Amino acid sequence: MRKKHAETKQEANNNKMEQKTSALPETKMTVQQTLVLIKPDGLIKSLTGNILTELSSTDLIIVGAKIVQVTRELAEEHYQYLREENFFDELIKYIMGEFHTKRVLALVYHGENAIDSVRKVVGATDPEKADPTTIRGKYGRVTRAGVFENVVHASENKKEAEREIKLWFRPEELVYTLYPTESKKTTKVEFFWKE
Ligand code: UDP
Ligand code: MG
Numbered sequence: 001m002r003k004k005h006a007e008t009k010q011e012a013n014n015n016k017m018e019q020k021t022s023a024l025p026e027t028k029m030t031v032q033q034t035l036v037l038i039k040p041d042g043l044i045k046s047l048t049g050n051i052l053t054e055l056s057s058t059d060l061i062i063v064g065a066k067i068v069q070v071t072r073e074l075a076e077e078h079y080q081y082l083r084e085e086n087f088f089d090e091l092i093k094y095i096m097g098e099f100h101t102k103r104v105l106a107l108v109y110h111g112e113n114a115i116d117s118v119r120k121v122v123g124a125t126d127p128e129k130a131d132p133t134t135i136r137g138k139y140g141r142v143t144r145a146g147v148f149e150n151v152v153h154a155s156e157n158k159k160e161a162e163r164e165i166k167l168w169f170r171p172e173e174l175v176y177t178l179y180p181t182e183s184k185k186t187t188k189v190e191f192f193w194k195e
Helices: 002-028 040-044 048-056 072-078 088-096 114-122 135-139 158-168
Strands: 031-038 061-068 104-112 152-154
Touching (some): 031 158, 072 158, 104 114, 114 135, 114 152
Antiparallel strands (some): 031 104
């Protein structure tokens, strides 16, 4: 009996040690946020539900969401790093909705390893090269003009995620304060529903 009791204690100690070591990879993982856009082709094809379902396999949570009519200014700022590409003008027209519908659904996903988890489900940039089980592989296409209509955008890295989230969302539009904020007094005209 005594021996058995001692073994059980040892077992308990072992378990504790195991828990400690198995917790290590988790502490190494980083909690991040990433910007996801359901592009105008995704909306016109009524793929919102399918895309959100695919993204729910990541176990991340949505901390911000809104429908946006993309201005040229926002489009050019978002894709500023592609300014020199020959497909830039077509890309701007695409994200502004000139080929489909003038709407983009902007979302912020938050949780462990958010950037890579989302990119994995989204798939490669070129829908023809994307794994057919990914969102872009399933629903994307390449146009004759050479634009990859790949139905979703997902931030590439931490720096881009921060730049993009700050570009698309104001602090109060997110349920968590993901980045430091500051308050400024302004005078502006605001719209209210007429009483
Ligand atoms: N794109 C394109 N042709 C290219 C490269 C990119 O039409 O040869 C478009 C495509 O819609 C892509 C977007 O430009 O999603 C942004 O390109 P990026 O290289 O950042 O790819 P992503 O991060 O979206 O995978
Ligand atoms: Mg990119």
